[in-house]
Amino acid sequence: MYIIGVSGGIASGKSTVINILKSYGAYIIDCDELAKAVVTPNSSGLRAVISAFGPQSVLSDGTMNRAYIGNIVFNDVEQKKKLESILHPLIHEKIDIEIKRLQKNKKAKIVFLDMPLLFELKYYLYVDETWLVYVDPATQLQRLMNRNNYTADEASARIHAQLPIDEKKSLAQVIIDNTGSLEYTEEQVRIQWNLLLSKGNLGGGNVEAETE
Numbered sequence: 001m002y003i004i005g006v007s008g009g010i011a012s013g014k015s016t017v018i019n020i021l022k023s024y025g026a027y028i029i030d031c032d033e034l035a036k037a038v039v040t041p042n043s044s045g046l047r048a049v050i051s052a053f054g055p056q057s058v059l060s061d062g063t064m065n066r067a068y069i070g071n072i073v074f075n076d077v078e079q080k081k082k083l084e085s086i087l088h089p090l091i092h093e094k095i096d097i098e099i100k101r102l103q104k105n106k107k108a109k110i111v112f113l114d115m116p117l118l119f120e121l122k123y124y125l126y127v128d129e130t131w132l133v134y135v136d137p138a139t140q141l142q143r144l145m146n147r148n149n150y151t152a153d154e155a156s157a158r159i160h161a162q163l164p165i166d167e168k169k170s171l172a173q174v175i176i177d178n179t180g181s182l183e184y185t186e187e188q189v190r191i192q193w194n195l196l197l198s199k200g201n202l203g204g205g206n207v208e209a210e211t212e
Ligand SMILES: CC(C)(COP(=O)(O)OP(=O)(O)OC[C@H]1O[C@@H](n2cnc3c(N)ncnc32)[C@H](O)[C@@H]1O)[C@@H](O)C(=O)NCCC(=O)NCCS
Pocket: 009, 010, 011, 031, 032, 035, 065, 066, 067, 069, 070, 073, 080, 083, 084, 087, 091, 115, 116, 117, 161, 162
């Protein structure tokens, strides 16, 4: 199984690129989804978050108060480390389970690991190839403000909690530039996808999905 780590900055367009890959029938592991799965109501993960960040960490319906936690951790690097020390071991365990599950699926010859912190956590050491969904910093700020209704300060805090996207650029093998139109992004993704398919033994289930 060939694992491709897909990363980017917050709101750079990872989900947009992943959705294009999904439409081709690609297999995906979504780390943001796994990060949510470890803090479901009553989970040991959420209980640990409540012990560390207090009763306001949970809403009346039992779900994690994401806005509350987000405002704390994206404005204080020590608090962010505290949250990560609770959640990252649980998330990594889930990633390993997903990889093992897909390894049993003979059709899953290529798997995309959608991981926001791929470069920060040096997870690129465990994948076969890395992609970066790039957007220029000004567009990134604007898209994040628009999507989440954040003020410029709220959006900047989240952007600065990550390695600058221009630094990530030098670490990635494939760059998908998502600064322009969605059509241009789709064109770049299709070129990379076809390149993967043309590399012989990576075909199988994904080829069938592509040609159906
Ligand atoms: C802080 C939390 C509660 C904020 O939740 P919220 O719903 O506002 O954001 P969401 O989870 O959808 O994440 C949005 C984006 O924020 C960025 N982000 C998330 N966690 C982090 C982090 N620890 N460091 C830097 N950026 C992060 C990523 O680009 C992510 O795609 C949440 O992001 C979280 O639990 N983070 C810790 C887990 C983690 O590190 N996840 C990253 C994937 S492995």
